Amino acid sequence: MQEQSVKNIAFFDFDKTITTKDSLFVFVKFAVGKWAFYRGFIARFWILLGYVVGLYSNTYAKESLMRYFFKGYSTADFALLCANFQSTLCGITRIQAMEKIAWHKDRGDVVVVVSATFEEYLRPFCQNMGLECLATKLEVVNGVLSGNLATPNCYGKQKAVRIQESYDLSQYAEIYVYGDSKGDYEMLALATQRFYRKFY
Numbered sequence: 126m127q128e129q130s131v132k133n134i135a136f137f138d139f140d141k142t143i144t145t146k147d148s149l150f151v152f153v154k155f156a157v158g159k160w161a162f163y164r165g166f167i168a169r170f171w172i173l174l175g176y177v178v179g180l181y182s183n184t185y186a187k188e189s190l191m192r193y194f195f196k197g198y199s200t201a202d203f204a205l206l207c208a209n210f211q212s213t214l215c216g217i218t219r220i221q222a223m224e225k226i227a228w229h230k231d232r233g234d235v236v237v238v239v240s241a242t243f244e245e246y247l248r249p250f251c252q253n254m255g256l257e258c259l260a261t262k263l264e265v266v267n268g269v270l271s272g273n274l275a276t277p278n279c280y281g282k283q284k285a286v287r288i289q290e291s292y293d294l295s296q297y298a299e300i301y302v303y304g305d306s307k308g309d310y311e312m313l314a315l316a317t318q319r320f321y322r323k324f325y
Contacts, residue, residue: 135229135301136288136312139240139247139260142305143222148214148242149187153194155213156206165193183241183308184278191263192272199269207246214250222303225324229301230255239288239312241280259287285311 140147154162166173169189176186195203229236237257240247244260251258264275277283294300294315302309302316303324313319 132297133229133232133234133299133301134292134294134297135226135234135236136239136303136315137222137226137236138284138304138306138309138312139238139242142303142309143219143226143238144214144217145219146217148217148246149190151213151217152210152243152246153190155210157194161194165190169193182278183280184274187241187261187278188273191270191274195263195270196272197269200265203245203263203270207249210246211249211253214246221324225303226254226256234301235292237288237292239279239284241278241284241308259284259291280308282311284309285315288312288315 137143140149150162153165157165172181172186172189175181176183198206226236235257236255237259238247238251239259241261244258244262247260248258259279261274261279262276264271264273277286279287288294299318300316301318301320302313303320304310304313305322309321313321
């Protein structure tokens with residue numbers, strides 16, 4: 126557990142809470158180009174459809190996409206993609222979310238982004254903003270991406286698990302949580318102040 130000395134902590138989901146769009150789809154299109162993006166989604170259409178209707182898990186669908194688009198990328202090439210993506214990522218942030226994050230930081234609260242999206246491009250964003258980050262890490266084998274996940278997918282129940290592994294919540298007077306989907310329900314349940322699809 127990390128030693129904490131501040132009074133309050135705030136946990137923010139990322140995709141469609143801090144951002145206006147699903148950042149993974151934006152990242153894939155940025156990385157491979159529009160036409161390769163559409164070809165890949167056509168090739169994986171049945172898996173994506175299966176996820177939407179509940180036949181496949183978020184983790185299964187995500188790993189399928191990663192294997193199709195990024196398996197075999199060197200860590201150096203992927204890191205460069207993630208660095209170059211930062212300006213695009215900042216361009217899809219939600220004004221109200223950024224204002225709320227600034228409000229928490231001005232108060233001296235710890236602010237943590239908790240997301241199923243990939244740590245490789247989310248952590249640089251968080252570091253630039255002075256935020257802490259809990260996210261999904263990609264597996265690297267012999268210096269290249271395997272297309273699998275190295276950590277459990279930080280989604281649903283796993284968000285609450287990661288939070289409780291990393292922070293002693295009893296040390297905080299107020300626990301703020303911001304989310305927008307069913308993948309945030311368990312994280313929202315940890316809050317003393319919860320905000321679902323709103324910031325105030």
